[in-house]
């Protein structure tokens with residue numbers, strides 16, 4: 001029978017044999033898959049594993065610095081690259097969802113390519129691909145978790161894509177990845193993190209993206225997610241987040257009339273993200289979070305809760 005301990009032992013031994021003294025580059029996303037893949041590779045080849053963690057400026061509040069610190073604490077050889085400005089510049093004025101996704105994917109590849117050139121003599125690209133990615137090839141652009149498809153025209157590819165690919169989790173399902181992570185001592189908070197899309201908050205800000213909108217959504221998301229944690233609801237929800245709508249509505253504050261932004265909160269139950277049901281969060285919780293958001297986040301005067309299931313309503317609004 002399959003056990004995580006045995007998987008770690010055999011995989012680390014195999015990786016040692018396969019990789020020898022070769023250097024491997026891997027893009028970390030902060031998510032479970034890339035982190036578990038990195039930890040396995042690090043066990044096998046130590047500092048010959050070069051990890052790159054890119055800040056695309058569309059992460060959650062404080063996520064870049066917190067996750068980077070966590071990675072360093074785990075002993076990983078990791079370089080944090082703050083490319084926020086480059087991403088936000090590429091997104092300027094773009095409001096079409098597909099155009100936004102493509103821009104993020106393109107800039108990610110450029111940044112990753114630049115960074116990988118700094119690692120001399122790299123021979124391999126490490127990836128956290130898991131079995132469902134292989135069979136479904138889920139829509140995944142703009143993040144290190146994205147499976148990079150094999151191309152026929154190798155000449156036109158960025159340098160890092162010419163590397164051989166090593167994917168230690170390729171035969172595992174998500175729950176097995178979590179068990180492997182646990183057996184290697186990864187923290188439960190890391191292993192229990194909700195999924196977060198590669199394009200990040202860009203696909204939760206409907207319409208065009210500005211630094212101000214990113215800041216507003218980071219604050220809203222932070223209040224919502226830390227609220228879920230405080231109320232013991234975080235682990236009961238498969239994924240949660242907030243959407244910033246391209247809608248202003250009228251409010252009153254004292255004697256003043258306001259005309260400000262509306263946010264939608266979304267929390268879903270799911271097993272694989274392919275289908276999802278909205279979660280029946282307690283009214284008291286929604287009341288508290290809504291009040292906190294409206295009182296603390298300047299520029300938001302209305303909060304709604306998304307009660308749509310997938311299908312047809314996707315988890316992300318874009």
Ligand code: XMP
Nearest residue numbers: 139140141143195196197198273314315316
């Ligand atoms: P949807 O919105 O299609 O999302 O119901 C299903 C799951 O996939 C995540 N998602 C993405 N993850 N890159 C990713 O890495 C993407 O482009 C992307 N789009 C959606 C979404 O967060 C949810 O968990």
